[in-house]
Amino acid sequence: MRISTKGRYGLVIMIYLAREYNTGRFVSLKEISESEEISLKYLEKIMLNFKDTDYFISSRGSEGGYKLAHSPKEYNLKDIFEKLEGNIEIVSCLNEGVPCLKKNRCVSRILWKDINNLINDYLSTKTLEDLIKR
Amino acid sequence: MRISTKGRYGLVIMIYLAREYNTGRFVSLKEISESEEISLKYLEKIMLNFKDTDYFISSRGSEGGYKLAHSPKEYNLKDIFEKLEGNIEIVSCLNEGVPCLKKNRCVSRILWKDINNLINDYLSTKTLEDLIKR
DNA sequence: TGATTTCCTACCATTATGGTAGTAAAATAT
């Protein structure tokens, strides 16, 4: 039950860009890489997870980089993690339509559901703006 | 951010034994294996995670098996998961004494801490008895 | 033109997951 570096570094990128949102400038991954001491190549790979989103405006070449396409308050943390980590249900059977029929296996399903709701409810109510305000 | 089968099947064993607690009989892993359709060998392996606990009374041989050493209400779910999954902190830096000094990495630490507390608080208040009552 | 940076595809080492197999030792049933 761990958040991987994929999720953590992905959020680091988002926070970095959120903090620079007001400046309007493009921030390169190289800058984030050096500031946060995370390999550039790995950051590039993590960005691939956001490929099908409209999260960023990007520009290649010198003085290029990324900036947020929207205000930090438009970025929901639950959405961000779903892009980064895929399905974030803590047990796989939660999103299967058909309940399993094992005797005691699904007694605990209620427990998983509760915990899952706890996390999802929390993340759903938080945005990037909430994070950088603290 | 997934609970593995190790954690899930381990809980299944605990629930099974909790339900048989009043009978006082020994329940074999073979019985649980057949009832829950989980391989016997895998259940044996999962039991190794509880090796250093006083959770069970065991008996070998025919009519042998396991039974809970204490009443189901004495078994805290947080404790059980710590035995099964090891440290259940969702990010590793939470239990390091020294905070990391990276610029934005630890902005999110507050977030991880919050989620971690959410889960731990929930699990700490629940016992095996709560689970089998529902 | 040269440097910079995104964008994209491969590749790879290590670890965790999710098991299986085999055997010894203890306890019980016959």
Place this chain on the structure above:
DNA sequence: ATATTTTACTACCATAATGGTAGGAAATCA
């Protein structure tokens, strides 16, 4: 006594996920 049952313990292994690295093409800017 012996056969059976069951825990207890060790070793092994296939697959997937994690956490990266490497290389190059394409776009952009100074």
